[in-house]
Amino acid sequence: MKTETTNTSTRRKLVIAVTGLNAIDSPGPGVAVLRAIRECPDFDVRIIGLSYEPLEPGIYMHDLVDKAYQIPYPPAGTENLLHRLKYIHEQEKIDLIIPNFDAELFSFIKLSDDLNNMGIHTFLPDLGQFEARHKTMLFKFGKKHKFLIPEDRLIHQISDLTKAADELDYPLVIKGKYYDAIIVNSKDDAQKAFLQLQAKWGLPIIAQQFIKGTEINIAILGDGKGNAISIIPMRKLFITDKGKAWAGITIEESSFIDLAHQFITATKWRGGCELEVMQTNDGKAYIMEVNPRFPAWIYLTAAAGQNQPATLVKMALGEKVEPFKDYVAGKMFIRYSWDMIVEVGEFQKISGMGEL
Amino acid sequence: MRFKRNIATSEAGFIFNPASGDSFSSNPIGSEILTQLKEDKSRQEIIEVIASRYDVEKNQFERDLEDFMSQLRDYNLLDEN
Numbered sequence: 001m002k003t004e005t006t007n008t009s010t011r012r013k014l015v016i017a018v019t020g021l022n023a024i025d026s027p028g029p030g031v032a033v034l035r036a037i038r039e040c041p042d043f044d045v046r047i048i049g050l051s052y053e054p055l056e057p058g059i060y061m062h063d064l065v066d067k068a069y070q071i072p073y074p075p076a077g078t079e080n081l082l083h084r085l086k087y088i089h090e091q092e093k094i095d096l097i098i099p100n101f102d103a104e105l106f107s108f109i110k111l112s113d114d115l116n117n118m119g120i121h122t123f124l125p126d127l128g129q130f131e132a133r134h135k136t137m138l139f140k141f142g143k144k145h146k147f148l149i150p151e152d153r154l155i156h157q158i159s160d161l162t163k164a165a166d167e168l169d170y171p172l173v174i175k176g177k178y179y180d181a182i183i184v185n186s187k188d189d190a191q192k193a194f195l196q197l198q199a200k201w202g203l204p205i206i207a208q209q210f211i212k213g214t215e216i217n218i219a220i221l222g223d224g225k226g227n228a229i230s231i232i233p234m235r236k237l238f239i240t241d242k243g244k245a246w247a248g249i250t251i252e253e254s255s256f257i258d259l260a261h262q263f264i265t266a267t268k269w270r271g272g273c274e275l276e277v278m279q280t281n282d283g284k285a286y287i288m289e290v291n292p293r294f295p296a297w298i299y300l301t302a303a304a305g306q307n308q309p310a311t312l313v314k315m316a317l318g319e320k321v322e323p324f325k326d327y328v329a330g331k332m333f334i335r336y337s338w339d340m341i342v343e344v345g346e347f348q349k350i351s352g353m354g355e356l
Numbered sequence: 357m358r359f360k361r362n363i364a365t366s367e368a369g370f371i372f373n374p375a376s377g378d379s380f381s382s383n384p385i386g387s388e389i390l391t392q393l394k395e396d397k398s399r400q401e402i403i404e405v406i407a408s409r410y411d412v413e414k415n416q417f418e419r420d421l422e423d424f425m426s427q428l429r430d431y432n433l434l435d436e437n
Contacts, residue, residue, distance in 0.1 A: 234377075250377075251374055251375060252362070253374075253375040329374035330364065330372055330374055
């Protein structure tokens with residue numbers, strides 16, 4: 001008897017849903033995450049895009065996203081989200097969801113048991129881990145675990161800004177609760193930034209001490225037991241006016257690897273995350289922010305030899321994975337913009353029917 | 357003081373520091389000096405080699421080499437030990 005095993009038949013068939021398809025100037029990580037997963041030879045994947053807006057570019061990238069569904073914004077509540085996910089699951093039989101937005105993670109973490117009961121895996125931090133590293137808690141978090149974190153003040157009303165500026169001095173970094181940071185040098189600029197970020201993200205606003213140095217970001221994948229499965233440090237080479245890396249390069253510096261290990265040991269982080277680090281001229285590494293999900297540049301981890309999104313898929317499905325040891329230093333990414341041409345019918349479909 | 361072991365260089369004079377992500381480019385003479393440094397040649401040996409290849413006074417080149425080394429030091433490319 002002749003048995004034939006084709007490469008395709010040995011690849012595990014999976015349906016994976018991904019959010020964060022807004023590949024815009026301040027990009028969501030979704031497109032990079034699914035690009036990395038698609039490149040993993042172990043899977044034969046059907047990718048379901050979950051979008052909030054009909055103009056999220058990833059919806060129309062048909063070579064990457066097989067089908068897209070709109071989901072309700074987080075303020076609509078977890079019940080509405082669960083209801084929508086149940087419908088999508090009935091159509092698609094989803095194996096795994098990878099949420100990629102800070103603002104939606106709370107809902108997905110809350111729903112992880114419900115999703116698990118439906119047969120949908122996730123691989124997320126628990127609520128305690130998620131809340132502890134929140135921008136509003138970061139300084140306290142750093143103190144507890146002996147990390148260097150710039151001092152900050154939570155600002156609940158615009159009049160508190162003056163006191164914060166007196167204590168921390170200018171320049172200050174004014175930050176939104178979830179996203180965006182504006183460097184200000186005067187009271188007028190600080191108030192303007194406060195109002196702008198309050199309108200976008202609500203209160204509180206964070207006023208953080210400005211630290212001068214080189215921006216290093218570290219993408220990390222934790223197993224939830226205190227082990228870092230993958231750590232890739234990247235130096236930003238080109239930074240947009242929104243502070244996003246438009247080009248970057250992997251670097252090999254043991255102090256950043258050690259910092260990432262310390263973070264994972266302290267938090268027992270489960271899933272992907274990113275440390276935003278500022279290295280001062282005298283070599284101190286300040287953690288400026290901890291992002292509780294993969295960064296938008298996560299495809300670079302795959303290019304450097306540690307495919308973090310694909311590894312997260314394996315871990316979420318219960319596979320045992322060994323920590324990566326090596327990666328390529330000097331691997332660069334350079335982001336670019338691209339005008340996709342889209343038929344209005346497609347836009348109508350996702351706008352009107354919520355599916356494409 | 358030695359050229360750091362982990363620094364990558366190319367024949368074209370491109371220098372990459374994998375620890376910091378910094379990259380630099382040097383001219384052909386600089387590139388030759390880097391090759392010698394990577395081979396652990398002493399300062400005197402480098403002066404001898406370059407002076408034998410090019411029309412340059414040893415004293416003049418010694419000063420140029422000193423400048424070049426101090427640039428490498430400023431860019432954190434030398435092992436201080």
